Amino acid sequence: MPHPVYIYDAVRTPRSKGKKDGSLYTVKPIDLGASVLKAMQSRLDLDTSYVDDAVFGCVTPVGEQGGDITKMIVANAGWDQSVAGVQLDRFCASGLEAVNIAAQKIASGWEDLVVAGGVESMSRVPLGSSGGAMGADPEFVFKNGFIPQGVAADLLGTLDGHTREEVDAFAVESQRRATHARDNGYFDKSVVGVKDSNGVTVLDKDDFIKPETTMEGLAKLKPAFEMPGQFGFNDVAISKYPQVSKVNHIHTPGNSSGIVDGSSAVLVGSEKAGKDLGLTPRARIVATAVLAVEPVLMLAGPAPAARKALKKAGLQASDIDLWEINEAFSSVALRYMSELEISHDVTNVNGGAIAMGHPLGATGGMLVGTMVDELERRNLKRGMISLCVGGGMGISTIVERV
Numbered sequence: 001m002p003h004p005v006y007i008y009d010a011v012r013t014p015r016s017k018g019k020k021d022g023s024l025y026t027v028k029p030i031d032l033g034a035s036v037l038k039a040m041q042s043r044l045d046l047d048t049s050y051v052d053d054a055v056f057g058c059v060t061p062v063g064e065q066g067g068d069i070t071k072m073i074v075a076n077a078g079w080d081q082s083v084a085g086v087q088l089d090r091f092c093a094s095g096l097e098a099v100n101i102a103a104q105k106i107a108s109g110w111e112d113l114v115v116a117g118g119v120e121s122m123s124r125v126p127l128g129s130s131g132g133a134m135g136a137d138p139e140f141v142f143k144n145g146f147i148p149q150g151v152a153a154d155l156l157g158t159l160d161g162h163t164r165e166e167v168d169a170f171a172v173e174s175q176r177r178a179t180h181a182r183d184n185g186y187f188d189k190s191v192v193g194v195k196d197s198n199g200v201t202v203l204d205k206d207d208f209i210k211p212e213t214t215m216e217g218l219a220k221l222k223p224a225f226e227m228p229g230q231f232g233f234n235d236v237a238i239s240k241y242p243q244v245s246k247v248n249h250i251h252t253p254g255n256s257s258g259i260v261d262g263s264s265a266v267l268v269g270s271e272k273a274g275k276d277l278g279l280t281p282r283a284r285i286v287a288t289a290v291l292a293v294e295p296v297l298m299l300a301g302p303a304p305a306a307r308k309a310l311k312k313a314g315l316q317a318s319d320i321d322l323w324e325i326n327e328a329f330s331s332v333a334l335r336y337m338s339e340l341e342i343s344h345d346v347t348n349v350n351g352g353a354i355a356m357g358h359p360l361g362a363t364g365g366m367l368v369g370t371m372v373d374e375l376e377r378r379n380l381k382r383g384m385i386s387l388c389v390g391g392g393m394g395i396s397t398i399v400e401r402v
Contacts, residue, residue: 096367178209224253
């Protein structure tokens with residue numbers, strides 16, 4: 001990189017059920033996002049007038065999340081009026097894309113300090129509210145072969161030969177790891193409590209995790225995507241992959257990512273910014289990558305994106321100490337580990353979105369903080385963060401502890 005890019009801080013809200021009975025339902029998206037910015041400013045005693053821009057992901061930028069919500073969040077947090085803001089949408093990768101774009105701004109030398117992350121209030125602005133051709137234009141879908149993500153996840157599992165028991169076992173382990181991490185304080189360095197207008201704490205720890213999850217309990221859940229498959233999407237999948245005689249619908253709400261609310265923020269900057277503000281860098285962003293693969297099997301992009309990032313960095317998989325793959329579905333994580341020939345022992349060591357939920361626009365930023373915290377806790381050097389993305393895309397980022 002022309003100019004090194006440092007991570008100076010990373011914070012997130014707790015994650016909570018993205019429905020009307022969730023703990024964060026009463027919190028407006030602009031308040032959810034403002035909570036992480038306020039916490040970051042307080043933690044660092046940050047002179048916000050130094051910040052060049054704010055880049056936040058938001059996958060459903062309509063209603064309360066519309067109108068360039070990032071700039072509204074910056075204003076709502078009381079940051080200096082000179083701080084600009086932009087909202088972006090790369091589906092599930094939006095939060096990490098925001099961090100990567102911020103890193104590119106710093107690497108170019110044109111900006112010195114950018115806050116990036118994302119927000120998604122899935123309880124107040126439901127998934128799919130923004131419409132779009134991929135889900136609402138039959139002519140486009142037929143022409144391009146797009147199928148619902150859940151059916152694509154089932155197709156991925158079918159092609160890889162995974163059974164219902166295998167994807168359920170992965171989910172149980174995600175719950176176990178997330179419970180252990182939360183209860184032993186592994187997330188405490190990054191998680192900041194959400195307060196109401198009176199300063200009363202609404203939520204200070206992840207409450208979507210289900211410690212009581214068992215194989216027996218998961219086995220009772222019905223496949224979530226069998227019905228859309230029967231509407232013709234199975235036929236689309238089989239026509240593209242004729243080696244599959246039928247799509248095995250193995251994913252359920254128990255082995256797929258949960259719908260939750262949450263927000264994240266990562267402060268990235270130049271060496272000069274750190275010196276000017278007296279900030280200590282925690283990690284360096286080494287390389288980023290994004291690409292797209294065949295759209296019917298739209299969740300197969302993470303491993304190719306990781307390999308692209310490794311190539312850009314001049315590294316091998318053996319140079320990476322820890323791996324984070326967003327657990328959109330169990331089959332996605334299982335494919336990722338298999339393709340990269342990496343062990344579950346070093347992948348999602350504190351669980352993932354199956355246990356904690358996936359607040360679409362915020363997740364990527366959350367994973368950056370999770371990775372930096374865990375590299376520090378284990379005294380390790382490098383981590384890879386990857387997400388699958390709608391439309392067949394994949395994204396990855398390599399970070400290195402300073």
